[in-house]
Amino acid sequence: MMKKSPVPTIFIILVMILLIVYFPTKQKHLYGWLNSLPKPWILNTKDISKILPQFHYRFPDFHERLKAFAIWRVGTPYEIFKLGEEVEPDLDPIIRLDLSDCTAHVLTTLAFVQSSSWEESRKNMIVIHYKPNLYGHKIPTFKTRWHYTLDRITANPYTVNITEQLLPLEKLVEKKLILNRQEDESEFLNLGWEREITFRYIPNSEINNNLLSKIPDVCGVAFVKKAYFNKGIAIGHEGMIINQKDLIHASSTVGKTVRLNFLDYYFRDSSPIFNGIMIYNYFPISASTP
16 A cells, blocks of 8 residues: 655645744734824824835725724824814814824724725725715715714724624614714704614623634724713714724724723722723725715
8 A cells, every 4th residue: 555645734834834934924014004104193184195006006905004003103192072064163174184083093993994995995985984865975064974983883885893703692782772862852963864773782791701702803893881871972983993992993092092901900909990892894895885
């Protein structure tokens, strides 16, 4: 009986060694490139348009590019409510990189990583950040903006809630809420709009390393704040979790966008700072989007 040649086995071992050595080295090189770039908040629109195609070349995978761009933005100065429609009642720009708050970091990053120029990023931001009118067109107005994170992650196709896929339903907390309606029946924001919604979130007792091991390598996290329920609001903050452990978010406390360990952030002095979380996934804009 002939002996099997050892060559295939040796070949497999060599390939495995190459994979182990090459890919971490390649990833280190790619992320090292980020450190060679000027900080995004000091660049003008022409500079950004030159850099965006390089992100596509170096990070062809959508989610890997999303992660890289978010890391590049760490350090961005914080100011709240600095995105608008460039017309009354909110004259702030539709998209920007010089300043950020929690939602702006998430949505503008999502727009930039799908674009090869500043102008294309602005157009994509309109697609992501605004609801269609009766004719299916997205025109940036104050009233058509996705103002509420809970509304967005349960109805927007680009930031999709996956909370119920992570744990059995009996381990989640269920809550019914009317978004934008306060306890006295008045609107929180002058939108002429409200939405009744039943949602589930992950309670603090279930937030641990085991949960993080189940989430995507890049995903969104929305922080539930019970104290806001009487205002018709469910979410008090949001950010991005990368590598199943690190939080990247625009921090009002620190005054800039930061990267830190998610569990260390959430359980400060062993005490949770919110009442629970929701996890959502990122999806690219499809070619059929109006």
